[in-house]
Amino acid sequence: MQYFLELSCSGLVRGSIYALIALGYTMVYGIIQLINFAHGEIYMIGAFIALIVAGVLTIYGFSGVSILILAGLIATIYAAAYGYTLEKIAYRPLRNAPRLSPLISAIGMSLFLQNYVLLAQTPDFLSFPSLIPDFGFMEPVAHIMGSAELVILVTSAVAMVALTVLIKYTRIGKAMRATQQDMTMARLVGVNVDNVISVTFVLGSVLAAIGGVLVGSYIGQINFYIGFMAGVKAFTAAVLGGIGNIPGAVLGAMVLGLAESFAAGYISSAYEDVFAFGVLVLILILRPSGLLGKAVKQKV
Amino acid sequence: MxxxxxxxxxxxxxxxxxxxxxxxxxxxxxxxxxxxxxxxxxxxxxxxxxxxxxxxxxxxxxxxxxxxxxxGEDESTRLGFGQRLLVEPKLYKPVLAVLFVATIAFPLLFDIYQTNIMVLALVFVVLGLGLNVTVGLAGLLDLGYVAFFAVGAYTYGILNSFWGIGFWTSLPIGGLMGALFGIALGFPILRLRGDYLAIVTLGFGSIAKIVIENWEEVTNGAKGIAGIPRPGFFGADMSITSATTYTYYLMILMVIFTIFITNRLKDSRIGRAWMALREDEIACVAMGVDMAKTKLGAYAFGAFWAGLVGVIFAARNTYINPNSFTFMESALVLSIVVMGGMGSIVGVIIAALVLILMPEYLRAFSEYRMLMFGAIMVLMMIFRPEGLIANVRRKYRGHKVMTEDVNA
Amino acid sequence: MPEITNKLLEVKGLTMDFGGLRAVDTVSLDVCTGEIVALIGPNGAGKTTFFNCVTGIYKPTRGDVLVHPPAKKSQRINGFKSNRVTTIGMARTFQNIRLFQNMTVLENVMIGRHCRTTTSILGAILRGAKTMRQEQETVNRSYDLLEKVDLFKYADEFAKNLPYGAQRRLEIARAMATDPFLLLLDEPAAGMNPQETRALDELIVRVRDTEKIAILLIEHDMKLVMNISDRIYVMEYGKEIAQGGPMDIRNNPKVIEAYLGEEADA
Incomplete structure (x- = not known):
């Protein structure tokens, strides 16, 4: 029973991280029908910048929670900047091009960003400082859920709630929903579509960066390649829940996280990645609209 | 300013x-x-x-x-320099002659190391031409193409290490295995388009690599298969230099063979069907084209070629392991096709040679290779989506001479 | 008056539901040899959906779509894929032009010959005598068709560069290349000026008389419809509200009401 709870907890933690990244994929796809291949790299860059900031702060004598907060904040700001720039350079010029072009551009940017970090920093794994403090009150359940897990779950939940509030109740959120429904009409009623798209990218990047910071301190090490795998899995989660559907992304992420955790725990961890890819392939073949999505009929 | x-x-x-x-x-x-x-x-x-x-x-x-x-200005009738080079005999005959001599003389002028690199470049030329059919002609975005390459290489490796089967026997088997996998993997994804197709094929490619890494009993896992013999010449004992030169000429023939076949396919009933499928699948099917057969044909054809050169690749390296068959390789071949201009044979050849040889010759920049690939992919899409050499469509000769009074 | 002999297409009680929405409601329609039949109705009446059900894009929820190809056995083609329908002998054009933009005009027509030729991959590689013969025949037939629709001079032009009216004619030539016994045209005159419409008028009649192909067309241009149709069916809100000759339809009160508020330039 305890093992089951452990696995569930670890599954939820995975799911939370996947959700943070998946939201970026699903929002961007919902609005411009583009799979932002480079999104995983934003997550990776968020983690790297947090590590760098934390490293510098530690050397200059800071300590404790302040490092976590500063590192997280700066990483998030930078991720937003990268997301914004990415859209402006690699996707905006291709807004009206056939679907293949932005996809290839996205793959190109993914490669570019990976190698940019590799060359600017290092190909090796870098050890990430443990920034999350241990909470005393977690002692009794420590064998199932530790402080780090709690922080991840809570932070993710807060972030997702904040996003939902933003989309549902603010002006910019309304503009985003309108643009997703019908870009031309939104433009005609005065929505600055370019800004809306930029905001979408920025929001997705912020969430991804939060995920990167959390994962970095949780796992303890990062390297330039973590974006790729995490990206594919998060994308799987987004598709599983129905691409373009925000609650779907969260649902899909949780399902995938739990499924992976149980598979690794009860069967074998070697084929873990195959599992994720397998799920992806199966969904796309059998039910491309995902769990919560609607099948879109092409007009002939 | x-x-x-x-x-x-x-x-x-x-x-x-x-x-x-x-x-x-x-x-x-x-x-x-x-x-x-x-x-x-x-x-x-x-x-x-x-x-x-x-x-x-x-x-x-x-x-x-x-x-x-x-x-609608008349830009379409003015051919670019690259296109004229292909079409006007006055231009392409001398170029072809020079190329011919250079190709034959290459191993005699350069050392074995250079020749070996050239063999690798030629392998990627064939990979590019193969994927050019699937992606460039038929518009099926395959991000897992490397899987078929791996199938070919490991077919030879396994056939040889388990049953001592030689290169020449393994060659067609490798191709056939590639084609079979192409059909098998193509079948479930027939209804997918665009992005979804890209992701699924990406998944296939990654699954292939992971399976190879973990299926120890057959593929020897991450350790790879070593001691794969080079192509033989009627069982003659060849030094490494001779064997490499032999492989080089073999690849040259292979490239010519591939060019010949893909060229014929481009201007054929099936080639046109692939292009129509790419342009508008619904209309294409409505005009009587069997989507399943045609698509599977494209997958199988591309995969066959990848399998074929996979065998040669294994023979060239004499050692294979899963690390040669990652997403990076798929992305590399895709870059070659995109850069060369989808469907353009000459463009793909040039792109393959450039993308493989440049890092070798510009050793100083080799660590920036992948960085440049990424940048090139983005830049090409924005500024020159038609590729190095845009498509020149063939003019057909009908049996009638154009009569002006057809116009009422 | 063309002799109405055999039914080529017999649609009985076709119904098409999309989830809760009934786009086509128990519509029956026949096309006989030598006829030009028109399907008209206000926008959103379900005409294109009807076409799509008949040509294999959708599978009808209920009803029968029967074809009686001349000199061949009849078939119920519900749910057949569209390439199969075309091979049987019914070809179509599209409301929103669907040409192969990056292929030449001639090549677009040549695709139509695909289902009437047999060269495989191997054949294409070997280029034996039979293959070459088929290729040349395809080329010749396609040039002929281009001449018939007055597009001969555009043969080597990319389809995307064609003026609008020419693109519509190209779609017709492409559909004709499949050797159909019945041609379904979806709003062939849309966006054409009066001269082009007149030329189209003559073209469609020529296709029926010279090529011996029956025509079923969806159209909004009433002048064209009244001029060339032998019979007309009228749809509104997915239902069939009238059928008959041009005179009957013109004076039918239900039809007039359905079009009230629309410009009926009959």
Whole structure:
């Protein structure tokens, strides 16, 4: 029973991280029908910048929670900047091009960003400082859920709630929903579509960066390649829940996280990645609209 | 002009800010030290400034070009230099002659190391031509193409290590295995299009690599298969130099063979069906084309070629392991096809040679190779989506001479 | 008056539901040899959906779509894929032009010959005598068709560069290349000026008389419809509200009401 709870907890933690990244994929796809291949790299860059900031702060004598907060904040700001720039350079010029072009551009940017970090920093794994403090009150359940897990779950939940509030109740959120429904009409009623798209990218990047910071301190090490795998899995989660559907992304992420955790725990961890890819392939073949999505009929 | 300067200056500032943590700061978490690389900031500033100017200029040129195309100006009849090179015998005959001599003489002029590299480049030429059919002609975005390459290589490796089967027997088997996998993997994804297709094929490619890594009993896992014999010549004992030269000429023949076949396919009933499928699948099917058969044909054909050169690749290296068959390789071949111009045979050949040989010859830049690939892919899509050499469609000879009075 | 002999297409009680929405409601329609039949109705009446059900894009929820190809056995083609329908002998054009933009005009027509030729991958590689003969025949037939629709001079032009009216004619030539016994045209005159419409008028009649192909067309241009149709069916809100000759339809009160508020330039 305890093992089951452990696995569930670890599954939820995975799911939370996947959700943070998946939201970026699903929002961007919902609005411009583009799979932002480079999104995983934003997550990776968020983690790297947090590590760098934390490293510098530690050397200059800071300590404790302040490092976590500063590192997280700066990483998030930078991720937003990268997301914004990415859209402006690699996707905006291709807004009206056939679907293949932005996809290839996205793959190109993914490669570019990976190698940019590799060359600017290092190909090796870098050890990430443990920034999350241990909470005393977690002692009794420590064998199932530790402080780090709690922080991840809570932070993710807060972030997702904040996003939902933003989309549902603010002006910019309304503009985003309108643009997703019908870009031309939104433009005609005065929505600055370019800004809306930029905001979408920025929001997705912020969430991804939060995920990167959390994962970095949780796992303890990062390297330039973590974006790729995490990206594919998060994308799987987004598709599983129905691409373009925000609650779907969260649902899909949780399902995938739990499924992976149980598979690794009860069967074998070697084929873990195959599992994720397998799920992806199966969904796309059998039910491309995902769990919560609607099948879109092409007009002939 | 000064407006440009101002904008570019701001862009340079932005990029200095953006790249600051990664380019300037280097933290060593173990030793707890920080390295400040201020020179990098200067490079970024200058680079960003210059690139921003170029970017703005290039974007404006592109807008002009698009406006011209939209207003229907007669740009389509004026062929570019690359296209004229292909079409006018006065131009291409001498070029072909020079190429012919250079190709034959290559191994005699350069050492075995260079020849071996050239063999690798030629392998990727064939891979590019194969994927060119699937992606360029039929429009089926396959991001897992490397899987078929791996199938070919491991077919030879396994056949040889388990049953001692030689190169020449394994060659057609490798191709056939590739084709079979192409059909098997193509079947469940027939109804997928565009992005979804890309992701699923990406998944297939990754699954293939992971399976190879973990299926120890058959593939020897991450350790790979060693001692794979080079191509033999009627069982003669050849030195490494001779064997390499032999492989080189073999690849040259292979490339010519592939060009011949793909060229014939381009101007054929099935080639046109592939293109129509790419242009508008619904209309294509409505005109009587069997989608399943045609698509599977495209997958199988591309995969067959990958399998074929997979065998040769294994023979060239004499050792294979899963690390040669990653997403990077798929992306590389895709770059070759995109850069060459989808469907353009000559373009793909040039792109393959450039993308494989440049890093070898510009050793100083080799670590920037993948970085440049990424950048090239983005730039090509924005500024030259038609590729190095855009498609020149064939003119057919009918049995009638055009009569002016057909117009009422 | 063309002799109405055999039914080529017999649609009985076709119904098409999309989830809760009934786009086509128990519509019956026949096309006989030598006829030009028109399907008209206000926008959103379900005409294109009807076409799509008949040509294999959709599978009808209920009803029968029967074809009686001349000199061949009849078939119920509900749910057949569209390439199968075309091979049987019914070809179509599309409301929103669907040409192969980056292929030449001639090549677009040549695709139509695909289902009437047999060269495989191997054949394409070997280029034996039979293959070459088929290729040349395809080329010749396609040039002929281009001449018939007055597009001969555009043969080597990319389809995307064609003026609008020419693109519509190209779609017709492409559909004709499949050797159909019945041609379904979806709003062939849309966006054409009066001269082009007149030329189209003559073209469609020529296709029926010279090529011996029956025609079922969806159209909004009433002048064209009244001029060339032998019979007309009228749809509104997915239902069939009238059928008959041009005179009957023109004076039918239900039809007039359905079009009230629309410009009926009959």
């Amino acid at each position: 000064s407006d440009y300067m101002k904008r570019s200056f701001l862009v340079a500032l932005w990029f200095v800010f953006l790249t600051f943590p990664l380019m300037v700061v280097k933290v060593n978490t173990l030793k707890n030290t920080v390295e400040w690389r201020w020179m990098n900031m200067l490079w970024v500033a200058i680079g960003a400034f210059v690139l921003s100017l170029l970017w703005r200029w290039a974007l404006e040129r592109r807008q002009l070009k698009n406006k011209e195309a939209e207003s």
